[in-house]
Amino acid sequence: MSKRKGVSADEKRTRLLELFREKQEFFQLKELEKIAPKEKGITVQSVKDVLQSLVDDDLVDSEKIGTSIYYWSYPNKSVNAKRRRTEGLAARLREGLHGLEEARAETQRAREGREPTEERAALLGEWAEVRARHEAAVRRLQEHDVDNPERFLAMRSQTQVAKEAVNRWTDNIFTMKSWCKNKFAIEESVLDTQFEIDPEMDYVD
Template sequence: MSKRKGVSAEEKRTRMLQIFYEKKEFFQLKELEKIAPKEKGIIAQAVKDVVQSLVDDGLVDTDKIGTSVYFWAFPSKAKHTRKRKLDDLTTRIDESRKKLKKVQASLETAKDGREDTKERSEVLESISKLKLEEEKLVKEIQKYQDSDPEVLEQMQKQTQIAKDAINRWTDNIFAIKSWCKNKFFIEESALDKQFGIDPEMDYVN
């Protein structure tokens, strides 16, 4: 049996936000360290870093009351935070593209009737840096799109549809196995081996 693939950093952030959005409560870190592994498959040791990254990005609020530190997040605020961030990133991308266009124009001018020059090399280097900056900003936008409450809600619906489909097929397989056992008096283990069915197959909760 193949090893289960680890959960990516972005997926951990998405699942952690789901906890806040679904429960709409205030949590201490130790509470999240108990809830996250059970409900979202985030190991307890990773919870602190995941929550801090969401706090740093303004997607989760935090405050200290007495000696306790509480964390919370609501979809409405996240939506506004995400929109501000997306607007900012979009503006930066537009500026980057304008600079890139200007630099490319300079490059064309520098190429006319000239061999490789220091100026041309500097222009090429500027183009390379601007392209990297644009790629970075596009990835940053994608990160905030993944944190969109509407996207999370759609993902939850799709996940439930997938679970229902899996359970229907699981039910069908169990029914067929039961029919074969009763009709042909075949051991369940033999059926599993013959048709490549995992003996530990069960319904998805």
Template sequence: MSKKRGLSGEEKRTRMMEIFFETKDVFQLKDLEKLAPKEKGITAMSVKEVLQSLVDDGMVDCERIGTSNYYWAFPSKALHARKRKLEALNSQLSEGSQKHADLQKSIEKARVGRQETEERAMLAKELSSFQDQRKKLKAEVEKYRECDPQVVEEIRFSCAPVTAWNSLCRQG
């Protein structure tokens, strides 16, 4: 006895769309709950869930008329949706290609006058050594910062009210 495997969500969605495309009709939920298990093997319990996911994705249209909801999807709508998506993707591709070409041109412009010469390499090396020296000097200045007269004066000034208060408290 082999166990029967259920349909995946994507298979259910595909089969549900086949119902709409083959019949080219408008359905109510109860009609689909009867039709889907017989024709496409979609369990009646999952019809509503599958149908709602298709409606949410814009693949099936839904309209409430009175107290009933009607569902439909025609092949021409799917074709037009794919065409619009293809046009949007093609325009994005052309914009991306144009931007790529513009960036390539700007790279070529930037390279003009920046050919790797011996003088340029020497200047780059000198710049690097100056940057290293600057870092070392900054570290040394930071090490002696607490001995800086301005910093010491700022510390004294900020602590002056506290020391005055402390001396008053000791006297009294």
């Protein structure tokens, strides 16, 4: 035996709206919870949610009088709601079209004076060349930025390391010259000439 198919949310909305249109009366929630299950097959538990969805969509009116809330909907309610919705969409469409026209006009204004002429192409080429020269000058300036404290300290540190290395190798050369001179009895000037050593070579202060 097949199970009974439940009523969809849209069908419940349609049925409850039909109830209002057929009765054309004012109802409280408790009254609808009694009538809707019997006449329209809507479960008691779902009446409140279905009713609220119709109110939210402006298909059912509601008004609080004292401590009670009354609900009603007349046949022309749906027509009026659809008309208002259509008018709202039409207004949004007009606004969108107006914005589109403004954007097109702004684009056209931005294009004025930028037509692809030979003069404009020449000016753009000149601008690109000047910009390239400027960027190259900036790079050279950065390379020689001795006024930068951090760069100055780094250069001073590198200079000290280089000076120590020069003096170390100078000391090694002097040591080797002295050893050769004593070992083989060779004049220092001969060693300088043979090994292309600058006679004026000395330690760096």
